[in-house]
Amino acid sequence: MWASLVRIWAVAIKELKQLSRDRVTFAMIVMIPLVQLILFGFAINTDARHITAGVVDYAQSHTSRALVQTVQASQTVSFTESYYSPQEATAAIIRGDIKAVLVLPHDLDRRIALHAKTLTQDPAHTLDEPIGQWLVDGSDTLIAATVRSLRNMPLTDISNTVAPKPPVTFEVVQWFNPEQRSVVNIVPGLLAIILTMTMILFTSAAIVREREQGNMEFLINTPIRPFELMLGKITPYVFAGLIQVSIILLVGHMLFAVPIRGGLLSLFGAALLFICASLTLGLVISTVAKTQLQAMQLTVFVLLPSILLSGFMFPYQAMPELAQWLAEGLPATHFMRMVRAIVLREAELSSLEPDALWLVGFTLIGLALASLRFKKKL
Incomplete structure (x- = not known):
């Protein structure tokens, strides 16, 4: 038994010394829990605040401006753009520039006055006619639910009436996912995560792998250039990614039953850009790592932020x-926006x-960096 313990201890000491010489693995032991805890502790937040929104103000009055300020004071939304028509605002929602738009009608003052008069006579009564309308991107269920919370707002800051129960002041129209099925939002996001x-x-x-399998000697003896090698490495996997x-x-x-509303040409074009960017990121990791174990560790180090920071699980708007x-x-963040939009x-x-354009630039820089780091020597 004592001899067995001595042998186990000898192997453990050997592994400890080997680990201390493996700087990448040793750094991962310290950095993975430290960085992930700090990063995700701040970033993971299901309470969406300051959602980017636009406004279509047909009234153009003091009352409408006061109403916009009152809504923004809730810190739920931040009005970053002003549009002349709902059609213009709709195009911005489709592009992903904003998540919601508040439409205020021409007769806003009349509607608010009618609300105030009715509440004065019967504080428990609410009117069927809303004073405005929210157009919301319903593809993100959490964002849509947060904006829906604004439909019941007191008019105290707009009029002198203090309502015991806040009236239903806004109509909310959810586009792209009126049933609020979470799977509609998750499946396109899974496309980005699985490809990553x-x-x-x-x-x-x-x-x-070329070094560990002894194939590096063959590559050194060929006239292939580093850039050609990198491009040849990723080409087969591009087709594999498109199959996925x-x-x-x-x-x-x-x-x-996830709808595919956009054109397949746009969808596969966006996927092709993201696949190339992800493959070049893997090549850069491959030139840094010394062993396949290190390559796996660095892959996990990139994968976890891609899952948690790209907007797949938690709203991008809720992050600091x-x-x-x-x-x-992260390439996943840009593709997440693209695939959900399409x-x-x-x-x-x-x-x-x-x-x-960001994905194209990332791919070119990644290929150049991987080519510069690769040396045709042992």
Whole structure:
């Protein structure tokens, strides 16, 4: 028994020394729990605040401006844009610029006065006629539920009437997902998460595997250039990613009745951009890692923020500003916005140009960085 314990102790000491020399693995032991705890502790928040919204003010009166200020004072929404018509605001919702729009009618003052008069006569009575209308992006169920909470607002700050029970002051119209089925929002998001996991995983060990299997000598003796090698590495997986996209969309549509409102050309175009960006990120990881175990650890280090910060599980609008900056550096965040806009809101790829250009730039920079880091030597 004593001899067995000595042998176990010897192996444990050997592993500890090897771990201390493996800087990447040792750093992951410390950094993964530390960074994830701090980052997600601040970023994970289901209480959506300061939701970006627009306003269509037909009244253009002191009362309408006071009403907008009253709504914004709740800190639930932040009015960032003003539009001339609901059609213009609708286009902004489809593009993803805003999540909701408040439409105030021409006769806003008359409606508020009628509410005030009725409440003076009968404080428990509410009117069927709303004083305004909310148009909400219903594809995000949590955002839609948060905006719906604004439908009952007291008019104390607008008129001198103090209502014991706040009247139903706004009509809420939910677009793209009126049934509020969460699966409609989850399935397109899963497309981004699954592609992130598989694409980065496929290529994160690509260069490391060549070294461990002894194929690096063959690559060194060939006239292939680093950029050509990197491009050749990701090409087969591009087709594999497109196959995964087809499977997820088909099963999601048939099994969960998820609508596909946008054009398939725009959808597969956006998926192609994201697949290339994820594959190049995996290649960069592969040039940093020394072993396949390190490549797996770095993949997990990228995957967890992609799941939690991209808007898949928690609203992007609910995150603090620092977390949003970090989220903007992840390809999954940009594709999450694109795929939900195309699948659920019938957006075109041309209207999502900022996110598309960001993915193109990320791919080119990733390929260049991976090519510069790869050296044709042992």
